[in-house]
Amino acid sequence: MGGDGLVPGSARLHLIDGLPLLRPDEQVFEAMIKGWRNQQLARNLSPGYINDQERTVRAFTRHADAMPWQSTPQHVDEWSADLRAVHGCVRSTLRNYQGSVRQFCDFLTNPAYGWGEECLRHFGTHPVQVVYDWNAATHADEAEGEPERRAFTRPELEAFFDHADEEVLRVRGKGRKGWLPAFRDAALFKVAYAYGLRRNETRMLDLTDFGRNPEGREFGEYGTLLVRYGKAKKDSPPKRRSVLTV
Structure with a gap:
């Protein structure tokens, strides 16, 4: 919270009181996006994740042809149907997209940020949550891969x-x-397979990530591999782990 008592992402940090807007729809929407970005940065989310969130919200807004203070659950239904039927999105992708819109609506409808009041002042209406459990994909199974995909023999x-x-x-x-x-x-293919690495973990490897293992002296300088960019937990930086050479 800043010295003026405003939290990151607040409407008053991005819109000047008393200043008329030449293009209110566009300017308020861009201020919302910027405020949401700042709120996510304050939560220590990665820039890449934040960019993905923003792209999804912009895509939903374009498809709905409606600003956040005009959006309805019906817009979500139509967008979701288009993603599945036309674009062929898999279940996990659809759920992630819907989750981004849900989080954006949570941000806008939180009284702490003041976006509802700003929208009432400019447009006579305010944003509401449009993604609910009854119109969104659920995470019902840990393994969401398509059944036709299998491991190599x-x-x-x-x-x-x-x-x-x-x-x-x-x-x-x-x-x-x-x-x-x-x-x-x-060499990259073999290292990724041998150490069980994800794509980003493999991409971010460096030779200095290899080191000695006192219990495996026969491997010399390659007895252990330090994975510096492991899959992060929610709102956390990349997780580190060591994988032994066997």
Whole structure:
């Protein structure tokens, strides 16, 4: 909370009292987005996550062709149906999109931020929550993957890694410079599989993340791998963990 008693994201921090707005719809909406961004930054959420949230809310607003103080649950129903039927969004993606809109509405309808009062003053109405349990996807199962997706069999894995190695030899045999990226990719695939890494965990690796393991001296400098960008818990920074070489 600032010295003036206002919390991050408050309407009074983004709209000047008594100053007429030339384009009230556009200016108030942009002020809402900026206020929501500041509120999320104050909660220590990552910029990437905040950008995704903002993109989703803007997409919903465009589809509804209505500003937040005009939105209704029917707009959510139509948007959700379009995402599923036309764009083919999977269940988890749809739930995440709906969750972003729900959080935005929670922010706007919280009296602490004053957006309801600002909308009443400018438009004669105010935002309401439009995403409820009865019109949103639920998280009913921990495993939400599509059933047709399965793990590779051992022969399939061996064929995949063999192909990656063969690509290095093929490109190098032609005297082309691209063999180094091919070698990098082959090593990357094997490291990700061997240590059970997620995509972002793999992407953020550095050679200095490898270290010794006193209980596995035979592996030398590669006895353990420090994962610095593990999957974070809600409102938390990336989680670190160590994976032993076996």
